[in-house]
Amino acid sequence: MSDSIEDLEIQLLLEALHQRYHYDFRHYARASIKRRLAQARAQLGFPTISALQDRVLHDPNMLPRLLDFLTVQVSEMFRDPSYFRALRETVLPHLRTYPSLKVWIAGCSMGEEVYSLAILFREEGLYDRTIFYATDINPEALAAAEAGVYALDRIRKFTENHQKSGGKSSLSDYYTAAYGRAAFDKSLRSRVVFSDHSLVTDAVFAEMHLISCRNVMIYFDRPLQDRAIGLFRDSLTRKGFLGLGSKESLRFSAHAGAFVEFVEGEKIYQRRDP
Amino acid sequence: MSRPPPAAIVIGASAGAVQALLTILPALPASFPLPVLVVVHVPADRDNVLVPLLQAKCRLTVKEAEDKEPISAGVVYFAPSDYHLLVETDGGLALSTDEAVNYSRPAIDVLFESAADVYGASLIGVILTGANHDGARGLRAVCDAGGVAIVQDKAEAYATAMPAAARDACPAATTMTLDAIASYLASLGVA
Numbered sequence: 192m193s194d195s196i197e198d199l200e201i202q203l204l205l206e207a208l209h210q211r212y213h214y215d216f217r218h219y220a221r222a223s224i225k226r227r228l229a230q231a232r233a234q235l236g237f238p239t240i241s242a243l244q245d246r247v248l249h250d251p252n253m254l255p256r257l258l259d260f261l262t263v264q265v266s267e268m269f270r271d272p273s274y275f276r277a278l279r280e281t282v283l284p285h286l287r288t289y290p291s292l293k294v295w296i297a298g299c300s301m302g303e304e305v306y307s308l309a310i311l312f313r314e315e316g317l318y319d320r321t322i323f324y325a326t327d328i329n330p331e332a333l334a335a336a337e338a339g340v341y342a343l344d345r346i347r348k349f350t351e352n353h354q355k356s357g358g359k360s361s362l363s364d365y366y367t368a369a370y371g372r373a374a375f376d377k378s379l380r381s382r383v384v385f386s387d388h389s390l391v392t393d394a395v396f397a398e399m400h401l402i403s404c405r406n407v408m409i410y411f412d413r414p415l416q417d418r419a420i421g422l423f424r425d426s427l428t429r430k431g432f433l434g435l436g437s438k439e440s441l442r443f444s445a446h447a448g449a450f451v452e453f454v455e456g457e458k459i460y461q462r463r464d465p
Numbered sequence: 466m467s468r469p470p471p472a473a474i475v476i477g478a479s480a481g482a483v484q485a486l487l488t489i490l491p492a493l494p495a496s497f498p499l500p501v502l503v504v505v506h507v508p509a510d511r512d513n514v515l516v517p518l519l520q521a522k523c524r525l526t527v528k529e530a531e532d533k534e535p536i537s538a539g540v541v542y543f544a545p546s547d548y549h550l551l552v553e554t555d556g557g558l559a560l561s562t563d564e565a566v567n568y569s570r571p572a573i574d575v576l577f578e579s580a581a582d583v584y585g586a587s588l589i590g591v592i593l594t595g596a597n598h599d600g601a602r603g604l605r606a607v608c609d610a611g612g613v614a615i616v617q618d619k620a621e622a623y624a625t626a627m628p629a630a631a632r633d634a635c636p637a638a639t640t641m642t643l644d645a646i647a648s649y650l651a652s653l654g655v656a
């Protein structure tokens with residue numbers, strides 16, 4: 192039914208992005224890519240997806256603009272507070288037994304999740320023994336994550352979430368507000384390594400105790416989800432933890448057997464002994 | 466030109482949705498041969514209470530849609546609160562946290578447009594009561610793909626803006642009362 196000209200154009204554009212720029216969206220969930228490319232085409236002012244493809248192939252300056260449509264930067268601090276509460280109450284007591292820790296936030300967007308975890312680890316006294324790896328494929332999002340500055344009107348929601356997550360401090364201890372913006376304290380990123388890493392095309396880079404990858408795999412098709420989950424399995428230490436978004440699960444995955452559900456309902460899994 | 470037999474039903478509703486759905490969904494027989502995909506606007510941080518409520522009254526299985534779940538006939542899938550629900554090109558379901566559309570997530574337009582894309586003329590789209598304009602573009606996409614478009618009769622809708630906007634966007638849509646929609650859909654189950 193849906194083998195329209197537009198579908199063909201999308202196919203060709205994704206192929207072009209991959210071959211020219213090594214951004215591989217070919218196995219992203221297609222219905223949502225299609226919506227977002229339709230938006231990109233309209234808002235960037237091209238008559239067809241093919242015209243957009245022509246431009247992005249010849250003009251690298253177009254790439255970041257297109258990436259902003261193809262990657263979804265919707266996030267908040269302490270998004271789904273019960274997830275952070277479960278980490279605090281159930282996972283951190285295990286992590287506490289290690290002398291040093293590595294945590295990977297995969298698909299960190301503009302850093303909301305990174306600062307949330309940094310604050311959680313600081314409240315629980317684990318920050319100083321932890322190295323955080325915050326990765327994403329969108330360079331502008333990574334730069335924003337590193338800057339840690341958010342519009343002031345988002346802070347109310349962040350504060351409410353933080354409280355609901357069982358926060359032991361006040362969020363306002365961690366930022367300074369000026370000119371309609373809240374700038375988070377740089378001590379929260381002193382142990383964070385920000386880097387460009389794709390779950391589609393890149394490999395294992397360190398051995399982690401906790402991986403938090405939320406609302407990223409939801410944009411992948413099933414084979415691609417399997418690749419990413421395989422990567423997480425291979426990156427986790429024995430009995431390491433994997434946290435997913437609240438509507439993501441390992442249920443349909445080929446690697447489901449490599450994990451046990453650790454906190455029911457919160458999509459927090461533990462790697463089985465290999 | 467005759468239409469292919471229906472393959473799926475999409476329903477969108479907002480203010481007054483519960484009463485409307487309680488008229489339609491319990492009327493569907495246990496052997497209903499089509500999947501039913503529903504978007505209802507609910508407050509973002511309140512869990513979907515609709516599913517258990519409707520499950521108690523329906524003969525069909527009623528559930529919250531899961532990401533990458535295959536679509537089964539005779540099951541009613543609800544979009545979870547705070548996620549868009551889409552039909553994937555391989556015929557499965559997908560969720561997304563993309564920006565709100567028409568200030569709504571889930572948005573009716575997102576479901577209807579993706580479903581129209583996959584099911585084409587085999588889709589039935591139904592817009593019920595609601596106080597905003599979500600679903601108008603979506604119902605238009607259903608019409609454009611050759612599917613069946615239905616809007617609830619304004620005379621009985623709890624809130625009329627949504628069926629009216631859908632009707633304006635898609636003049637070919639048929640206006641029906643809830644009872645008529647219920648018996649029309651139920652009749653699809655009888656060979």
Ligand SMILES: C[S@@+](CC[C@H](N)C(=O)[O-])C[C@H]1O[C@@H](n2cnc3c(N)ncnc32)[C@H](O)[C@@H]1O
Nearest residue numbers: 262266298300327328329389390391405406407
């Ligand atoms: C919806 S945001 C999720 C942000 C945050 N984790 C949360 O749950 O709030 C998705 C992020 O995944 C990133 N992303 C998309 N494809 C990716 C890939 N192949 N590898 C790593 N990150 C990716 C996007 O750039 C975006 O920042």
